[in-house]
Amino acid sequence: MIMKYKTVIVDDHPIVISGIAGLLSELDNIEIVEKFESGIALLDYIEDNKVDLILMDIFLPVINGVDLCKTIKQKYPKIVIIGMSSQSERSLVMQFIQNGGNGYILKNASFDEFKECIYKAIDGEIVFSEEVKTIISQPLSEDLEKIPGLSRRERDIALLLSQGKSTQEIADDLFLSFLTVQTHRRNILQKYKMKNVAELIAFLLKNNMLN
Amino acid sequence: MIMKYKTVIVDDHPIVISGIAGLLSELDNIEIVEKFESGIALLDYIEDNKVDLILMDIFLPVINGVDLCKTIKQKYPKIVIIGMSSQSERSLVMQFIQNGGNGYILKNASFDEFKECIYKAIDGEIVFSEEVKTIISQPLSEDLEKIPGLSRRERDIALLLSQGKSTQEIADDLFLSFLTVQTHRRNILQKYKMKNVAELIAFLLKNNMLN
DNA sequence: TAAAAAATACATTTTATCAGGTATTGCCGT
């Protein structure tokens, strides 16, 4: 008898579970032992059962996939975990991998991509589906690597700016001189080469640099 | 021989297509005749082939589901179209139905919900999965009903504002008077009771009212 | 088709922001 990889699928969309299950049933060294719609149920299960491979959605209710991956890997580092989602953001994927994830597949990947990724992940590789690769490889030079990031104070001020506060109001809120706030504003605008606060706020929000 | 409903699935995620196909195969008066990953391919197909039922993802590349639904319904009002997505926004669902959609199902719906909705839709009803129902019924009083929404011109101007354009630049871009743009700006700020452009942009982005 | 909403345009006053340069203090890491 051949030992099959005991595999668990976690996704809050029943149809997706069914789709993946169908796909995996074609792989003969994979055995689907359970399917869950939440991370909590999964955590319970792996306490008492052997699991070799987990395919998990990143956007899950209650616990998100990134944290779930971390939790599992701390206790069971040998379990191979592959993340999935519909859209990918570079930072999310990187975080997932940093938390011990063994791979990341976009749900728009082809069946062949899925199969190949799963096989390679079992083999010990860190795998990504094609579109994920392009997303994580390209913007190294320009987008995320380049942008410096706000200092603490700058973030405070940017946040208040996004709430419609004027320079004077921000100064009052933070117990600073009007002029100090003015300087911070200027520095932030200069740092990101933004023409005005409107463009700045749009930029910061789109890059999740506030909050 | 029983006439089966000729059914088409449109989704850019192969796994989801596979999942739905699996589900539908259990329904004996449904026959899946085609699967597409884009709306363009679907439009080509229905030109030359009879289709009774379409299950389509709302977030599709190139053409989004809402527009796709409208286009199809204009030419083929008899085709039953059910929309699907992972998360639902009230306004999106409403728009879809207004464009002739016969129902809307969240992808986290159970298999039974899927089946029931499909049957009822074929029967001529407008159907929603459970979670969609709660979303479209509850927030009538507070959230989405309250905020008025930008007019076309206002959106144009807000978008350019978010790109850091000045009033004069916007006027030049849109071939308007400087004064007209100024009036629009004023109206937008007044409409949402925003103190300045920074707060406005933050508000609009957080509520997905740009793009 | 009449009323309502949206888009257009103008004028003026007040206030806020942008951009330039400059400088002191404190903290963190090597």
Next chain:
DNA sequence: ACGGCAATACCTGATAAAATGTATTTTTTA
């Protein structure tokens, strides 16, 4: 212990935006 960065503060001129008031035309929709 020093260099570098962050945070603080000041000055000023040019420019942009906000606040207010009014009015015409076009488009939508009830």
